Amino acid sequence: MAIRYWLVVQPFDRALAMVEGGFVQAPWGALEGVEQMGVSDGVVIYCPREVNPDGEPMRSVVQAGYVLDEEPYRAGGRGSSPWRREVQWMREARPAPIRPLRELLDLTRNDKYWGERLRAGWLELSRRDFEIFEDAVRRPSPEPSALGMGLIRETGLAQSAERAGRGEPDSGEDPYSIRF
DSSP, rough: OOEEEEEEEEHHHHHHHHHTTTEEEGGGGOOHHHHHHHHHOEEEEEEEEESTTTTEHHHHHHEEEEOOOSEEETTSSSOOEEEEEEEOOOOOOOOOOGGGGGOOTTTTOOTTTGGGGGGGEEEOHHHHHHHHHHHHHBOOOOOHHHHHHHHHHTTTTTHHHHHHHHHOOOOOOOOOOOOO
């Protein structure tokens, strides 16, 4: 079965609960939506607001992950218990406003009414859109520390990288061997 990609719409307070609990659920806990997801499917959470119904606007993607389980399960038993899927969320993610991404996404490009498609609370995304969202919420790599920069300078890695960028031959030394 092919891997698919999904966008789930939830307010930020519910999104946090899903990430902390390692699950995803469609709005109102409906089975529709989560039953279409399969193992290894990609999922992103979009938060239009901080809390429903009148919270501050957020309009950001806040998390990305992958479905882990074979079938949806019902949390808490019978009745109004929500249907869920287990998800491995990114360890560290940061909210990414959708506005700067709008011209890149198939979902939003050339469609000023794209938000209407989000009313169901979930929709299928293209792989490209999922990867854009996943990259947007990924925390950037930390800057090297002063110690790390000193080691790079001492070992000549910076010069080797510059020479390689200019197409110059390497000196023959292993640029990855660190000498103390």
